[in-house]
Amino acid sequence: MPAAVGDQAIVPAAVLEADGLACRRGGRLLIAAVDWRLAPGDALLLHGANGSGKSSLLRLLAGFLRPAAGRLRHGGNDVFADLPEWRGLLHLIGYQDGLKPSLTVAENLAAVTGLLGGSTARLGAAPHRFALAELADTPARFLSSGQRRRAGLARLVAAPRPIWLLDEPATGLDAQNRRRLEALIDEHRRAGGIAVVASHGDVQVKSPHMLDLGH
Amino acid sequence: MWQPLAALARRDLRLALRSPTETFMGVIFFLVALSLFPLGVGASPDILTRIGAGVIWVLALLAVLLTLDRLFQADLDDGSLDLLRLAPAPLEFIVLVKCAVHWLTSGLLLVVASPLLALLMALPADAYWALPLALLLGTPTLTLIGAIGAGLLVGSRRGSVLTALIVLPLYIPVLIFGMSAVDGVLLGLGGRTAFLILGAMLLAAASLAPFAIAAALRLAGE
Numbered sequence: 451m452p453a454a455v456g457d458q459a460i461v462p463a464a465v466l467e468a469d470g471l472a473c474r475r476g477g478r479l480l481i482a483a484v485d486w487r488l489a490p491g492d493a494l495l496l497h498g499a500n501g502s503g504k505s506s507l508l509r510l511l512a513g514f515l516r517p518a519a520g521r522l523r524h525g526g527n528d529v530f531a532d533l534p535e536w537r538g539l540l541h542l543i544g545y546q547d548g549l550k551p552s553l554t555v556a557e558n559l560a561a562v563t564g565l566l567g568g569s570t571a572r573l574g575a576a577p578h579r580f581a582l583a584e585l586a587d588t589p590a591r592f593l594s595s596g597q598r599r600r601a602g603l604a605r606l607v608a609a610p611r612p613i614w615l616l617d618e619p620a621t622g623l624d625a626q627n628r629r630r631l632e633a634l635i636d637e638h639r640r641a642g643g644i645a646v647v648a649s650h651g652d653v654q655v656k657s658p659h660m661l662d663l664g665h
Numbered sequence: 666m667w668q669p670l671a672a673l674a675r676r677d678l679r680l681a682l683r684s685p686t687e688t689f690m691g692v693i694f695f696l697v698a699l700s701l702f703p704l705g706v707g708a709s710p711d712i713l714t715r716i717g718a719g720v721i722w723v724l725a726l727l728a729v730l731l732t733l734d735r736l737f738q739a740d741l742d743d744g745s746l747d748l749l750r751l752a753p754a755p756l757e758f759i760v761l762v763k764c765a766v767h768w769l770t771s772g773l774l775l776v777v778a779s780p781l782l783a784l785l786m787a788l789p790a791d792a793y794w795a796l797p798l799a800l801l802l803g804t805p806t807l808t809l810i811g812a813i814g815a816g817l818l819v820g821s822r823r824g825s826v827l828t829a830l831i832v833l834p835l836y837i838p839v840l841i842f843g844m845s846a847v848d849g850v851l852l853g854l855g856g857r858t859a860f861l862i863l864g865a866m867l868l869a870a871a872s873l874a875p876f877a878i879a880a881a882l883r884l885a886g887e
Contacts, residue, residue, distance in 0.1 A: 514750070514886045538753045546744025552683040564672020567753045
């Protein structure tokens with residue numbers, strides 16, 4: 451197992467600022483004017499009922515949706531002005547894990563790592579992180595939902611990126627793997643990364659900024 | 666920029682090899698549907714020779730159409746479409762790679778199978794090189810144009826039927842020049858111009874279609 455497991459060789463994040471960010475979905479103002487300022491190492495915890503716009507806000511942050519109003523700045527630059535550059539800095543973990551059912555876990559991880567421009571050398575560390583080593587040769591269609599989620603999260607390790615957008619990342623994870631995920635988020639923040647986490651409280655994030663999207 | 670594209674090509678090729686039924690569906694349809702024609706119109710060589718090239722081209726259009734919905738739908742369903750958009754390479758190049766792999770695992774098989782079809786339709790000897798060559802120039806264009814429709818309708822129910830309705834009219838120029846290339850050779854009129862036009866359409870599709878496909882996929886992600 452390589453020694454580089456704990457070491458996050460990333461370009462640290464810069465200050466991530468939202469200024470009156472609003473999101474409109476289906477003609478309805480889903481998120482009205484939210485503001486925050488996250489320094490490297492900070493985490494933002496999104497709260498809110500189902501349908502309050504947590505996932506939409508994360509997709510907005512990833513640049514998949516356009517804001518109805520407001521600005522999002524990373525290191526002072528408007529991220530929507532240069533989306534390709536911004537997308538190269540972030541991970542988005544959504545409700546789907548991006549695994550191909552007919553490929554094995556190892557093949558899936560190799561494909562995702564290559565796609566995201568990660569290094570295959572780090573891949574050695576990724577399966578161990580979520581105890582995926584014994585699943586490496588299993589086709590993804592035979593995985594349970596928790597195992598699929600673990601395989602999806604492994605890309606956080608395999609391709610280091612400074613901004614993590616995590617949408618209910620602990621769905622399906624058992625207690626032990628939730629602890630692993632929390633440790634991973636802590637480590638990421640210590641290395642100067644930023645994490646934005648939407649959660650119903652099943653992931654403990656140390657001293658987060660909070661954003662309540664209401665109902 | 667090349668690492669993500671190479672990883673994508675490897676992944677898609679591997680996926681195609683893992684599900685041979687889906688991969689070979691198009692070419693098997695091509696063979697089965699064509700073998701119905703001698704039964705339907707009678708096995709007289711004059712009729713078959715006269716309609717042969719046209720029938721083969723029409724079936725090639727339909728065979729490509731059949732395979733289009735696996736182009737982006739699976740990536741949308743399992744969340745890989747988001748991953749493709751987070752890759753450090755322009756989406757236009759990514760869709761071009763996806764189309765190239767799709768063609769290798771669908772259109773190319775039609776090209777390879779086409780001499781056999783020429784035999785089934787009792788086409789003259791010249792068809793054994795003219796037909797594969799015309800399909801070689803024409804089928805990548807079919808994949809690229811079809812991918813625009815597949816991208817626009819990815820995620821919609823009844824997507825594959827609608828894709829056919831949108832895409833088939835756009836296939837008409839390829840059909841016309843593909844036909845006249847083969848017929849030109851078979852009737853001794855020389856199909857050179859038609860072959861050149863097929864090539865020009867391929868170049869135009871390869872350079873313009875990726876922008877349309879990428880724009881369609883960006884809409885699908887909203």
